[in-house]
Amino acid sequence: AISGTRPWVVTETGYHNALAWTGGHPPVTERAAARYIPRLFLEYFDAGIRRTYIHELIDEGVSTNNRELNFGLLRNNGSPKPAYTALQNMITMLKDPGPAYTMSQLGYTLGGDLTNVKRMLLQKRNGVFYLALWQAVSSYDLVAKKDLAPAARSVTVTFPAAVTQVRLFSPLTSAAATQTIARPTTLTVSVPVSPVFIEITR
Numbered sequence: 350a351i352s353g354t355r356p357w358v359v360t361e362t363g364y365h366n367a368l369a370w371t372g373g374h375p376p377v378t379e380r381a382a383a384r385y386i387p388r389l390f391l392e393y394f395d396a397g398i399r400r401t402y403i404h405e406l407i408d409e410g411v412s413t414n415n416r417e418l419n420f421g422l423l424r425n426n427g428s429p430k431p432a433y434t435a436l437q438n439m440i441t442m443l444k445d446p447g448p449a450y451t452m453s454q455l456g457y458t459l460g461g462d463l464t465n466v467k468r469m470l471l472q473k474r475n476g477v478f479y480l481a482l483w484q485a486v487s488s489y490d491l492v493a494k495k496d497l498a499p500a501a502r503s504v505t506v507t508f509p510a511a512v513t514q515v516r517l518f519s520p521l522t523s524a525a526a527t528q529t530i531a532r533p534t535t536l537t538v539s540v541p542v543s544p545v546f547i548e549i550t551r
Contacts, residue, residue, distance in 0.1 A: 356399035362389065363403045366430070368494070369414035376416065380496050381489035383431035384543040386422075387439050387520060388483055391469050391544060403436075431521075435543065438520035442546065445473040455480075455549065460505040466540055476551065480506070483544040501539040506547060508534055518546040 364382040365374070377385065386403065393401045408421035418425070422433040429437075452472045457480070459468065469481040486499050511534045516526040521543040530536060538545060 357397065359393060359398055359401045361402060361404040362393075363405070363420050364432075365416040365419040367413055367416040367419040370416045370419075371414075372416070374416060375491050376419070377489040377491075378496055379430045379432065383435045383521060384488040384541075386432045387435050387544050388485075388542075390436070390439070391467075391481055391483070395469055435521045438518075438522075438524040439544070441524040442518055442520060442548075443471065443473075443479060447474055450474045455551070456509045457549075458507045460507065461537070462502040463504065464502060466502050466504060478549040478551075480547040480549060481544045482538060482540045482547070484540060484542045486542055488542050499542055501541045504538050504540045506536050506538060508549075510534065512549055512551050514550045516548040518548065520544065520546070 364377050364385055366376055366379050366382060368376050368378065370376050390401055403422060405420050405422075407423040407427065408419050408425040410418035411425050412418045421430070422436065423429055453476065455470060455472075455478050459466075465484050465486050467483055467485050471479040471481065473479070482504060484499060484502060488497055488499070489495070490497055511532045513532065515530050515533055515536060517528040517530075517538065518524075519527055521541075526548070536547075538547065
C-alpha cells in the first residue's frame with residue numbers, strides 16, 4: 350500500500366546491547382546479536398527487500414541502561430562486537446560485484462532433523478552456489494535475561510549426482526572454509542542458530 354511496485358529499502362534495523370534497559374525494544378547480549386544479525390539480512394533479502402541498513406555502525410557512548418548508545422556493530426572505542434565480525438565474514442564470503450546475470454538451478458534435497466530449519470540458495474556469477482541453513486529460534490531469553498544454547502540440528506543434504514566439491518563455512522567464527530569435501534552425493538551438516546553455508550561447485 351505504501352510503495353506500490355517500488356522495491357523496499359530498510360533504513361534502520363538491528364539490536365542494542367544496553368542490558369540494563371527496561372523500556373520498549375528490549376536488549377540482547379552481544380553474543381545473541383552476533384547470531385541474529387546475519388539471519389536478519391538473509392530474512393530481509395528473502396522477503397525481497399533490496400537494501401538493508403543496520404542501525405548503527407558504532408555505539409554512540411558507553412552505558413548499560415541507555416539503548417540509544419548501544420546499537421552499534423562496533424563498541425564506542427572502535428573495537429568490533431561479535432556481530433560485526435560475523436557480518437564481515439558473511440560479506441567476505443558472499444560478495445560478488447558486477448552486472449546482473451541469470452542464475453541456473455541446483456537440484457538437492459534436505460533430510461534429517463528439519464525442525465525450525467530455514468534455507469536460502471544463492472549463486473555467484475561464476476556458477477558456484479551457496480546454500481545457507483540456520484535455525485529460526487531464539488538465542489536469548491528476554492524474560493530470564495540470559496543467553497540460550499539450542500542444540501544444533503543434524504541435516505542431510507543430498508544431490509542427484511556427485512558434485513565436484515563442497516566447502517562448509519561458519520561466518521560466526523571465520524571467513525575461511527571449515528571443511529572441504531570432494532565429489533560428495535550426500536553430506537551431513539550440523540545446523541546451529543547462526544547461519545552456516547555450503548559452497549557447492551558442480
